[in-house]
Amino acid sequence: MKTVVLLTTGGTIASKRNPKTGLLISGALTGKELSSMCELPNDLTVDVQSLFQISSNQMTFQLLLELKEKIEDVFKDKAVDGIVVTHGTDTLEETAYFLDLTIADERPVVVTGSQRAPTEIGSDAFLNIRQAILAASNDHLKGIGTTVLFNEKILSARYIKKVHASNLDGFRVNGYGNLGTVDREEVHLYQRPVQRELHSNVVELPSVDIIPTYLGGDGRFIRAAVTSGAKGIVIEGAGRGHVPPLAVDEIRNAINQGVVVLLTTRADEGLVKVVYEFEGSVEHLLQQGVLLGRDYDSKKARIKLATLLAAKYNKEEIQMLFNQ
Template identity: 45%
Template sequence: MVHIKLLTTGGTIASKRDPQTGLQKTGVISGKVLMSQLEIDDNIEISVEEIFSKSSGALTFEDLIHLKDKVTEHILDNEVDGIVLTHGTDTLEETSFFLSQVIDTTKAVVVTGSQRGPELIGSDAYANLQDAITLAAAPDAKQIGVSVFFNQKVFMPRFVKKINSMNVDGFGGGGTGYLGTVDGNDVKIYQYPKKHDTYKVKEKLANVDIIKCALDTDEKFIDCAIEHKVDGLVIETMGRGHANDRVAAGVRRAIEQGITVVITTASEDGDVKVAYDFSGGISQFKKDGAINGGSYDSKKARIKLAVMLGAGETVTKEDFWY
């Protein structure tokens, strides 16, 4: 018998239509009610624990720390063989990546959700949950550690991204694709993630903001972040790491104030790289002490920076190489 722990946090997968407004209310349906609608293999035992009951957009860094502690508690429980975490889709990619950065485990931790509520026609809630449980119980999933499951596909948290706001095929893995599939009771893993470092956050995550650049962006939001004494900044630039002289001046001031700055690109694929020599781009950011964020998107870079600073780590370009 395989024991899977189901941890619930709310989100669309636990939503219910409000009869007065006709709109969905998230986090209303309990994990036990969801489980009652599934057809689970007789060799899998499920126990359910509610961690939160809220929209994923309402989660905080403090919530992430609490969630990490709960997941760790069950990983250390010898009676638990795997974990499934239900989560709202809006920040699912951030939470799953956070867990992958702070939890080193040989048990499967599968994060899933749904694009349509359980009561809606064509809902993906029950299929995703049932398949996620099947994945968590599979021996081949243990080597992955933390993964994201959606629409029959298994993704690594480093590259998973919500690519559609409404379609049930809502998540993709970018240029790296997906790790494997679940088809009924058949679990196939085609590739495994590269081994990476994990970190021990001392008390809390560092305060890190994202600032997005576009045509004619200036430095006012960087100056605002400096005024609010943030610990770190992720600057989402254009192309290979390009902005303009005003942004570069703001980045320089932030670094002079002791703020760790990471430069990312808004492009879906490709790395930030010194390929041009002009004053408003990565060549100047590098000279001023900013860190090249490589192929990280801004949200994942923010989580990684918040974790590393919260763990008291020195942050370098090499930390963003993979």
């Protein structure tokens, strides 16, 4: 019989309503309480372990590292076939991507959550848990890194994004990353990523900020990030990656102070690329020493930049790893 470990970390999937206020308390349920409400597959062993009981807006770099260490610890047991992590949906995409970048074991890690609480009408909690367990026990998912199971879909952690604040179909992957489905009890994997990116020597994550750009903006927040100790900054430019001219001096200043500045686009799809020449263009920013973040969503770029800085890559290597 296969064995899956269900690690619970909180979120709406583990929430309870406060009878006094009528509001949901994310993470109020322990793993045991949550799993006792679910109809778990009975042809495999599910070992339930509560790790955190938080709402996912409380997730931190420190907790990410604790979760990674816990998963590594669980995988020391060769009898375990896969792991499901339940997580609040608000920051699920960042946690899943961090695990994808850092968990070396070939066995499946599947992250899931729910948009509706277990006690709400039409909750997606039970189906998502059940299907995540089925996916995590499936040998076809070996070696493809951490994936996300949501609304019957197996999605790539690199591309997944929460696109709806409440709808059951709350997660999408742009263009790529739809790896498979779970149709009731049947797991179908129809694509495998061509390459896996792995950085296992990550023990501490440095502070990295995301700073969006917008019409008429300037560099005040970039300066604030530098003075408050950021080691990396993801600048979310417009279109191909353009920033307001008034931000350029602060970007140069950040780079001169040793901060790694990486450029992404606030557009949902497409690449950051040198196409134009003007003040604040990608060409101009390259001259200041920025790195280009390809088509990475800014939140994913931040997780990856923090991971690469933690693994002590230099700027050239970081650029190469973002180009892949």
